[in-house]
Amino acid sequence: MQRPTSEWTFTHMNRLFPSTTVGRGVSYTRSGRLTMPLEVEYQLDGRTYDLGHLHRRTYSTGFVVLHKGNLVHESYPGLFAGPGVRFQLFSLTKSITSILVGIALDNRMIIDVSDMVTQYLPNLAGTAYDGVSVEHLLDMTSGAGTVESWTDPESDIARFTDAIFTGGSLEAVVRSVARFARPGAAFNYSTIDTQVLGWVLEAASGTSLAEFASRWLWSRIGADHDAYYWLSRESGRSAIGGGSFNATVRDLARIGQLMSHGGAIGGQRIVSRAWVERSWRDVEPHLMAGALGRQQPDHYGYANHWWTVTGGGRHTFAALGIYGQYLYVDPDADIVIAKCSAWPVEEDPHLDRETVVALNAVVRHLEGMDAFAAARSG
Known part of the structure; x- marks a missing residue:
């Protein structure tokens, strides 16, 4: 997990873990490869940088930009990267799980976000997840578990990760977490919450996470390549709904396009517009930017x-993963940016700040090009 070896690790997870395919289906759309440079500059701490600096300074491995559904730029600075390479997306997986839950709700497999977790997972009765709703899981307000710390070996996430890697019981870890707050009262970022959400989806649909994702999402978006989940080593082999999805950068950008276009792509309705809009409305005071706690940057x-x-009053939203994975969606300008990276550490507020500044500069640049073209045609 350390550089430079991590660049290989993050593109070969299926060589290290058991995995299961998320099939693209029979119908798919090949993306043409573009070599056109994107001449964008951004300002940071009084200095000017371009995208080449961004890739070097923030350890980019793959970078794709869509504008109005068109591929306008891609580059692969990573040592093992390329258009057909599937990248480990870490917690960006959580946002894909959210789309799958929205699809299950649209199809009445899950009845309502107010449904209790124990309606689908009665084995969690009497645990910290008793009294927690699907909505609480989606907003990370379950009130279950400790602060997610990668440096504390006794933290819930450390015990959960250890179980994944060594073949321990994920359910036993989930059952052991303590309640720290009333459900719905406080935000606490939790991969374990997403694991429970994935189990709810599997129980409601009667299929595995990979089978559901393939049938209802991946086979319908025109993906170039199959994706995959790597799996835990326990005998039951669980996909990690909060962190084990792998896909090409181009196909990741298609997910962003789906969200930018209100839940439809290629003429197909995949998930409801209401579900997409729910994904950029941080209406609860404790979920608004600056209110998530000291662990999270104020711009999220x-x-x-x-x-x-x-x-700027925009509806910009993003899926994020540790080590610098970004799916950045600006539906107002219909711009999607997918960036995979191999940061030296799991989380770095300085690298995150620079990335967000640069991605915003890409949006402004493309909007400026649109305005220039409109002025000329007018």
């Missing part, structure tokens, strides 16, 4: 397993 709020991004 949270809604529906997506991060809302402050600035």
